[in-house]
Amino acid sequence: MRIAIVGAGAIGGxxxxxxxxxxxxxxLIARGATLEKIRAGGIEFREGETHFNVSPRVTDDTGSExxxxxxxxxxxxxxxxxxxxxxxxxxxxxxRILTAxxxxxxxxxxxxxxxxxGRVLHRVDPTGALAAEFDPGRIIGCAVYLAAEVHAxxxxxxxxxxxxxxxxxxxxxxxxxxxxxxxxxxxxxPMPVVPDIRAEVMNKLMGNLWANPLSVIVDGTMSQMTExxxxxxxxxxxxxxxxxxxxxxxxxxxITIEKRLAGAARLGAFRTSMLxxxxxxxxxxxxxxxxSVIEIADIxxxxxxxxRMVYALTRLKATLADxxxxxxxxxxxxxTA
Numbered sequence: 001m002r003i004a005i006v007g008a009g010a011i012g013g014x015x016x017x018x019x020x021x022x023x024x025x026x027x028l029i030a031r032g033a034t035l036e037k038i039r040a041g042g043i044e045f046r047e048g049e050t051h052f053n054v055s056p057r058v059t060d061d062t063g064s065e066x067x068x069x070x071x072x073x074x075x076x077x078x079x080x081x082x083x084x085x086x087x088x089x090x091x092x093x094x095x096r097i098l099t100a101x102x103x104x105x106x107x108x109x110x111x112x113x114x115x116x117x118g119r120v121l122h123r124v125d126p127t128g129a130l131a132a133e134f135d136p137g138r139i140i141g142c143a144v145y146l147a148a149e150v151h152a153x154x155x156x157x158x159x160x161x162x163x164x165x166x167x168x169x170x171x172x173x174x175x176x177x178x179x180x181x182x183x184x185x186x187x188x189x190p191m192p193v194v195p196d197i198r199a200e201v202m203n204k205l206m207g208n209l210w211a212n213p214l215s216v217i218v219d220g221t222m223s224q225m226t227e228x229x230x231x232x233x234x235x236x237x238x239x240x241x242x243x244x245x246x247x248x249x250x251x252x253x254x255i256t257i258e259k260r261l262a263g264a265a266r267l268g269a270f271r272t273s274m275l276x277x278x279x280x281x282x283x284x285x286x287x288x289x290x291x292s293v294i295e296i297a298d299i300x301x302x303x304x305x306x307x308r309m310v311y312a313l314t315r316l317k318a319t320l321a322d323x324x325x326x327x328x329x330x331x332x333x334x335x336t337a
Contacts, residue, residue, distance in 0.1 A: 001183055003027070004068040004090050006083055008034050008058070010148040010273065011100050012074030013156050015189070017045040020054040022187035027065060028058040029086055035060050037154040047158035060086075067092025070140075070180065074100045076277075077288035078327070081129050096176060098140040098166065102208055102273065103288025104296065108198060110136035111170025119299070123291040126327035139169035140177065141197035143204040147270055159270050163190045165204075167197030199251050206253060207260055208289050209242055209307075210235035212274035213314040216284060219275070222267040232261060237306040245293060248300040278323050286314055287327055294333055308333065 003019065005012045008030035016028040020043075030038055035058060042055035059065065068090045075083050080101070091097070099105050106125035109116045120128050143166075147159035164184065166177060177193045184191035194200055214225055214235060225231045239257045246253055255263075274284045290311050297304040315332050318324035326332050 001070060001179065002066075002068045003070045003072065004029060004062070004065065005072045005074055006087055006090075007073070007075035007079075008038065009074065009076075010150050010156060010276070011144060011146055012072070013038075013043055013150060013154070014045070014146055014148050014158060014162075015072065015074065015100070016056040016058075017043045017052075017054050017156060018162075018189050019184075019187050020056040021045070021052055024183065024187060026056055027068070028056045029060065029062060030058050031060045034154070037152075041153055044155040045158070046155065047160055047162075062086050062089045065090060068095055070096050070098055072098045072100050076283070077101050077103050077105075077124055077285050078283060080106075081125075081127070084129070084133060096138050096140050096173070096180075097134055098142055098180075100142050100144050100164065101288070102144065102212075102285055103205060103290075104292035105141060105169075105201065106130040107134065107136050107139050107141070107169050108201075110139075112198070116299075121292050121295055122330055123287040123295045123327060123333075126330050136170040140166050140173070140180070141169045141201055142166050143197070143200040145204065147267060149271065149276055159267060161267075162188075163192075165192055165194055165197070165200045167194045167200065169197060198249075199253075202246050202249070202251050203253055203255065205289070205293070206239055206242055206246075206255070207264060208272075209293060210238040210310075211264055212272045212284075212289050213286065213310050215272040215275040216278050216314050217310070217317060221269045221271055222264050223269055226261055226265040234306065234310065235261065238310060241297075241302075241304040241307055242293065244302055245297050245300065245304065248302055249296070278318060278321065281321070281323060283325060284314075284318050284323050286311065286318065286324055290314070291333055 004027040006029045016026050019026045038058045042053050044053045071090050109119040145163040147161035149157050181191045277284045
């Protein structure tokens with residue numbers, strides 16, 4: 001299977017490293033200093049006692065690579081539109097698109113049927129460009145369970161969490177999903193296929209929703225936040241509001257709030273992906289992870305006041321640090337509805 005991975009951050013780099021180590025030949029799309037570092041020294045991967053170095057194919061010029069069977073989108077949610085020119089030469093009539101991204105995906109209401117069919121979520125697709133670009137029938141949704149960080153020169157350190165849950169965003173696509181799952185399973189990365197990928201995406205988001213923005217506000221690790229009673233309580237309130245939003249979408253969450261907090265505590269000194277971006281002065285995924293949920297809550301007329309307060313605090317702190325920009329044409333969400 002011809003696989004291209006767009007984005008060489010923690011998720012894209014980890015996928016490229018694991019697949020290459022297993023004998024697959026993924027194409028990694030990178031640019032700038034990251035591209036040069038990987039070309040010069042490959043990717044060093046560490047996970048507990050596991051340590052290896054691989055040199056995947058890497059490029060910033062996709063024009064001569066031809067159509068791929070699978071394009072994995074592994075850039076940040078707010079970077080997808082700017083990555084479209086690099087992706088287009090890779091996408092043919094049969095290419096599937098796997099969205100290995102955090103937060104609510106732009107395609108959430110595409111192919112869902114009912115009264116909300118085709119609704120554009122402006123917090124993740126402000127211009128509607130993504131909804132117009134991709135055929136929902138070829139999108140493979142993904143709930144990403146990878147806890148990893150990128151260190152210089154190009155070393156990925158994994159906390160040992162590795163699983164991708166996938167499913168067709170529209171339709172079934174059973175044969176392709178079975179082939180894809182087998183490739184990743186054989187590479188040492190579990191990839192179960194589920195019939196309702198939207199439920200899995202929201203289940204994953206329940207953990208990101210509170211931990212990512214709060215970690216930016218307090219500059220704290222998972223263990224520091226879960227051990228602090230006050231911060232932990234704010235997380236509980238955010239997740240309780242999220243449960244209500246999911247109920248409005250007819251999504252049942254299989255894990256309780258307390259189990260979610262216990263799982264977060266087990267990550268120990270891990271710094272969330274949003275905090276890693278803030279550490280490096282990069283724009284954070286506030287809209288995909290929290291703003292989009294508030295947008296859905298507004299659609300459903302569900303009050304989410306704790307989410308709004310955390311959103312406002314995170315947005316201002318990130319704005320002052322030049323780590324946030326409101327989506328084009330949209331004002332930052334107000335603290336109250």
